[in-house]
Amino acid sequence: MLAILDYKAGNQTSVRRALDHLGIPCRITADPAVIADAAGIIFPGVGAAGQAMHELTSTGLDKLLTGQVAAGKPLLGICVGCQILLEYSAENDTTALGVIPGQCAMFSPALTDENGEPIRIPHMGWNRVALKAPCELFDGIDKASEFYFVHSYYPVPAPQYVLGVTEYGLPFCSLHGRKGLWAVQFHPEKSGRPGLALLANFAAYCKEAR
């Protein structure tokens, strides 16, 4: 069973629908006992980093999460969940969880796209992820696949944690972490077949790691 962390993040039902479709048992939960018992945790997120951290700290879920990661529980952070695994976010000047060294920065409106036009913010739509290191999440996924992004801030982890990069005005890190602790800036639950394959790979990893 996978635990989808319930902290009013917005997109947990989308993640649940995707896992249901894949036949992967899951529960949307904030119950420490259920989370401790889960084979892995999905840490979703939509909205602002400040609000997300506020929800986590006011409910004590921040300590639960960092404890689970320290104990080696597989975890997948999505979007804001990916960003606040880092130490700091420029969004709302937020001190974040700090399980991965690095911070989160805002796209500069001065950046330009391939045609020399100013980039539009948010980065909204489909884009590729170029792997910088092997990643189990991408097993069997076509390299030309694209994933659905919608965000105005992007992760800047310490270089050794950069696993995948996407181009939008600049090359930014769209996949970071280490084996068993992954963070994706895009929404796999909304990225069609490649996104579903990524979620299935995460579930398979959790099952084996157990």
Next chain:
Amino acid sequence: MLSKRVIPCLDVRDGKLTKGIKFKGNVDIGDPVETARLYYEAGADELVFYDITASSEGRGIMLDVVDKVASQIFIPFSVGGGISTVEDMRAVLLAGAEKISVNSAAVKNPDIISQGAAAFGSQCVVVGMDVKQVPVSEKIPSGYEIVIHGGRKSMGLDAVEWARTVEALGAGEICCNSIDADGAKTGYELTLTRLISEAVTIPVIASGGAGNPDHMAAAVTIGKASAALIASIVHYGEYSIKDCKDRMAARGVKVREVW
């Protein structure tokens, strides 16, 4: 590199699919859930549902459609039509839509945009605007005016000014529909599309007038839109989503080609 999006638009009334030609003479062409699934599998990048139901009973049916679509297709989709309060927005988002689209409700009460953005995030809030070309005047300096009620009522509001206003209020995206081009299949209103795209920094979806994939390529190059909304050219089987994308790619447009 970000792909330009191809977005089929499905008009729904009482839980069934329609396609309006110039907003008149809608004809029933089928089940929205099944159609959504077919477009998902065919490579659509996103879907838009417009609920043109008038009754509250029909509204409930729409939420059921949204829930079914969200359980079967795993790409983003938005729902518009009849959304005029934050509670309407919440119901649709909870049923599984990524985005909600407000149109005439935003013209009548612009605060709905900022309220929606504050409650759910700007990324959820699409502002749809129906636009008609009019003589340039002091009040309408761009020569493009906002209209509501399917083009029947002019609002005395300049489209470019309105686009800037909705961006400032927190809209995450604009869907710009030309009433003049809608249903005519002679191409998007490129001058309008470009004016709106250049007036804001949020993404703009071009809508109204697609007759072939070359028109779509023009919308995202000459018109500088981030996405092209389509309806009848795919609904009646004239072109597949892949036909559209292949043609756009041949024109040098970056599109999502693997799904």
